[in-house]
Amino acid sequence: MNSIDSLPPLRAVIAAHGLSARKALGQNFLLDLNLTAKIARQAGDLTGCDVLEVGPGPGGLTRGLLAEGARRVVAVEKDPRCLPALAEIAAAYPGRLEVLNADALALDWAAHLTPPVKVVANLPYNVGTELLVRWLTPPAWPPVWSSLTLMFQREVAERIVAQPGGKAYGRLALLAQWRCSARIVMSLPPEAFSPPPKVHSAVVHLEALPEPRFPADPKVLERVVATAFNQRRKMLRAALKGLSPEIEDHLRAAGLAPTERAEQVPLEGFCALARSLAG
Incomplete structure (x- = not known):
């Protein structure tokens, strides 16, 4: 045409x-x-x-x-x-x-x-x-x-x-x-x-979407995701240790294994982690 x-x-x-x-x-x-x-x-x-x-x-x-x-x-x-x-x-x-x-x-x-x-x-x-x-x-x-x-x-x-x-x-x-x-x-x-x-x-x-799929503070979620994927080959407990001294406790509270890597974590898991860190 x-x-x-x-x-x-x-x-x-x-x-x-x-x-x-x-x-x-x-x-x-x-x-x-x-x-x-x-x-x-x-x-x-x-x-x-x-x-x-x-x-x-x-x-x-x-x-x-x-x-x-x-x-x-x-x-x-x-x-x-x-x-x-x-x-x-x-x-x-x-x-x-x-x-x-x-x-x-x-x-x-x-x-x-x-x-x-x-x-x-x-x-x-x-x-x-x-x-x-x-x-x-x-x-x-x-x-x-x-x-x-x-x-x-x-x-x-x-x-x-x-x-x-x-x-x-x-x-x-x-x-x-x-x-x-x-x-x-x-x-x-x-x-x-x-x-x-x-x-x-x-x-x-x-x-x-009318609202996000899972509740989370946008700035906290963005920081968690950016930090996790900046060192995507590391386990979460190592990649995210700069976010909190109690990062392993926050990971478990969010239902995540500290030994997981960022690319294994679904959206819902990152949102739960962001809520735990913000709380």
Whole structure:
């Protein structure tokens, strides 16, 4: 499918505006509008929603979101070279696309959106994980957004959905799964992009839960998890000894064996440990 609207194919847009992808900005452009529309559909019904998109580039996913009926799209683009191409999309969808030439890490994006809000993005590789962590750790829960539909390197996607016992299981899995349901909904090969990255990519869909799965103080839980996985090869009693002189007592109170390692501990166990330490 070369087009989903009256606008030119993406290759023509990129050529017309001289938009070669820049490695320094983590850019890999997705050119197949079939795929961008499919990614947009993974976010569910968009018709009554404002959508935040980070790193739209030439606007392939932006067009998919608008064509799939998003009430409004707020696209945050750091690269000023992309603004003319995005302006053409805005003109084709009057009143439904706002483009912000800004760094997503420095922007108060919520001020530009009206709930319900969904986040859908082919994230620049160099800021993807940091943005996800910020979205998962707002000051209050539930967050402004109801779901995140995000493209990552496949390795990062697998870390988000990982279960205890594997090498991929760690801080990112616990952070995501404590407050969300998370699943991989699409996989994309390198050749789907221009230029092709050296890795496969995957789209993860995260639905915000009304409240966390298990009670715990967010800051205590984050400290426990970060400390445990900073020394993941050590037994818990050694890895966590800096948190409390009575760490073995806290581990047993949480139903955990002091000789276990971090990658063996399920989310519920970390939450119980955080409650014991906070209590």
